[in-house]
Amino acid sequence: MQTIDLEAEGLRHLNATLHAQAENTNQTAWEVLNPRGSHAIACGLDAPIEVTVKGSTGYYCAGMNKQATVNVHGSAGPGVAENMMSGTVVIEGDASQYAGATGHGGTLVIKGNASSRCGISMKGIDIVVHGNVGHMSAFMAQSGNLVVCGDAGDALGDSIYEARLFVRGSVKSLGADCIEKDMRPEHLEILRDLLEKGGCDAKPEEFKRYGSARQLYNFNIDNAY
Amino acid sequence: MCGIVGLFLKDKSLESKLGEMLTDMLITMTDRGPDSAGIAIYGQNSQGTAKLTVQSDASEEAFEGLDARLTDMLGAPVSMSVKDTHAVLEMPADKIESARSALSEMDGNIRVMSMGDIIEIYKGVGLPKDVAARFEIAQMSGSHGIGHTRMATESAVTTMGAHPFNTGSDQCLVHNGSLSNHNSLRRKLRREGVRIDTENDSEVAAAYLTWKMQNGATLGEALEDSLDDLDGFFTFVVGTKDGFGVVRDPIACKPAVMAETDDYVAFGSEYRALVNLPGIENARVWEPEPATVYFWNH
Numbered sequence: 362m363q364t365i366d367l368e369a370e371g372l373r374h375l376n377a378t379l380h381a382q383a384e385n386t387n388q389t390a391w392e393v394l395n396p397r398g399s400h401a402i403a404c405g406l407d408a409p410i411e412v413t414v415k416g417s418t419g420y421y422c423a424g425m426n427k428q429a430t431v432n433v434h435g436s437a438g439p440g441v442a443e444n445m446m447s448g449t450v451v452i453e454g455d456a457s458q459y460a461g462a463t464g465h466g467g468t469l470v471i472k473g474n475a476s477s478r479c480g481i482s483m484k485g486i487d488i489v490v491h492g493n494v495g496h497m498s499a500f501m502a503q504s505g506n507l508v509v510c511g512d513a514g515d516a517l518g519d520s521i522y523e524a525r526l527f528v529r530g531s532v533k534s535l536g537a538d539c540i541e542k543d544m545r546p547e548h549l550e551i552l553r554d555l556l557e558k559g560g561c562d563a564k565p566e567e568f569k570r571y572g573s574a575r576q577l578y579n580f581n582i583d584n585a586y
Numbered sequence: 587m588c589g590i591v592g593l594f595l596k597d598k599s600l601e602s603k604l605g606e607m608l609t610d611m612l613i614t615m616t617d618r619g620p621d622s623a624g625i626a627i628y629g630q631n632s633q634g635t636a637k638l639t640v641q642s643d644a645s646e647e648a649f650e651g652l653d654a655r656l657t658d659m660l661g662a663p664v665s666m667s668v669k670d671t672h673a674v675l676e677m678p679a680d681k682i683e684s685a686r687s688a689l690s691e692m693d694g695n696i697r698v699m700s701m702g703d704i705i706e707i708y709k710g711v712g713l714p715k716d717v718a719a720r721f722e723i724a725q726m727s728g729s730h731g732i733g734h735t736r737m738a739t740e741s742a743v744t745t746m747g748a749h750p751f752n753t754g755s756d757q758c759l760v761h762n763g764s765l766s767n768h769n770s771l772r773r774k775l776r777r778e779g780v781r782i783d784t785e786n787d788s789e790v791a792a793a794y795l796t797w798k799m800q801n802g803a804t805l806g807e808a809l810e811d812s813l814d815d816l817d818g819f820f821t822f823v824v825g826t827k828d829g830f831g832v833v834r835d836p837i838a839c840k841p842a843v844m845a846e847t848d849d850y851v852a853f854g855s856e857y858r859a860l861v862n863l864p865g866i867e868n869a870r871v872w873e874p875e876p877a878t879v880y881f882w883n884h
Contacts, residue, residue, distance in 0.1 A: 397858055397861045398856055398857035398858030398859075398860075398861055399858065417857050417861075417871075419856055419857060419858050420856075436857070436871065438841075438856060438857060439841060455871075455872075455873075457841065457843075457873060458838075458839070458841070458873075476873050477838055477839075477876065495838075495875075495876075496836075496838075496876060
């Protein structure tokens with residue numbers, strides 16, 4: 362286990378060291394001490410390493426992540442795992458607004474609650490939230506899965522494209538063109554898998570599925586150029 | 587972008603450290619607002635007195651003998667303590683309005699930063715650490731306080747444009763965001779006789795709350811109404827003589843984190859502003875919900 366004290370060594374040193382890890386590094390386990398809400402911790406990683414942050418993080422933790430596993434033993438500030446490509450990010454506490462925004466792949470697990478705009482414009486990422494998500498979550502979501510074990514706030518899935526949204530609790534309101542859909546056997550299968558990946562003991566049968574009604578302007582072929 | 591910090595103490599034994607804790611929080615928020623900064627401190631006063639905190643760019647001449655001049659003019663004792671470009675004038679509470687008009691007629695371009703029984707507001711252009719040091723904020727004690735680091739969007743970088751804004755006795759407001767209907771609302775409030783000194787959007791929000799409260803609303807009700815009448819982005823933190831409130835607009839894209847323990851309620855634009863507070867590891871930490879009014883009273 363390699364340990365970096367962020368307060369003593371600074372953010373540039375931390376991220377440069379993590380970036381320097383090659384595909385076949387044998388230093389696979391890293392621990393970051395004293396994050397104290399700092400920004401951009403463990404951003405832009407691209408190696409199969411495991412980074413554990415001992416405390417809460419500020420803006421953009423684990424942004425653009427590829428391959429790496431990042432565990433935050435605390436809460437995460439705005440934009441955690443933004444534009445993630447692959448790998449896994451696990452937040453033990455809560456996540457602030459736009460968690461997993463624009464993510465192309467990988468898995469983001471939030472064990473507490475996520476704030477507003479969780480999964481905004483998601484493009485293939487899987488997001489599993491043990492608690493609730495705030496308003497405008499999955500806004501313009503294009504692909505991937507958002508699983509919410511608690512409740513969803515206002516305007517869930519507004520202007521959604523093809524992402525799947527699974528919510529166990531209540532949905533305060535659905536956004537434009539987002540509707541409840543049948544939970545077919547293949548969806549239960551996908552959801553079972555996601556719940557297992559996210560370490561949730563919830564049952565797939567307890568969830569409802571939401572997705573696009575495909576009625577907005579851009580879904581009408583007559584509006585195509 | 588701007589930075590907000592706020593601290594409302596429940597444990598009286600922490601009051602001597604209010605300025606120190608708030609200064610530390612404020613400096614952490616420097617990169618959210620490096621152009622100017624301000625702090626409101628709710629401290630102590632003597633029985634029956636009130637305070638005017640005033641500022642002048644030519645403070646040496648303007649404050650020379652100011653207490654004696656005011657004492658003469660008002661026929662009541664006025665004491666003064668000068669801190670850099672600011673001075674706190676303490677006088678019998680019933681003389682405060684006449685003192686304010688007397689000041690506006692004097693030479694030296696003396697501007698009123700705050701008025702109230704216990705509030706003192708210090709603000710200025712420059713890095714938060716320099717502003718805090720200039721006014722020795724870290725040495726101040728009090729029951730609650732609010733600080734702001736400004737990155738200007740809607741009006742010039744000046745002392746008058748810095749937050750907090752005080753538009754009614756012991757009231758103050760700081761703002762992160764921008765309002766789009768402040769010009770029409772300013773005209774409306776001025777027609778109603780509300781005093782607004784600057785072209786700053788946030789001062790209009792402060793004046794709006796004051797106007798609502800003058801018309802019988804509680805601070806909580808005034809904040810509720812602001813959600814209907816103010817158009818734009820905002821996270822507000824407001825202070826009154828014995829209270830501390832928070833509200834965010836319904837979109838809530840301006841950040842806000844709160845922490846509460848048995849000893850205090852704290853506000854920060856980011857969590858890192860709160861990390862040095864005592865017992866933060868075990869505090870309840872949460873983000874205030876959009877369009878929801880939070881309020882604490884002593």
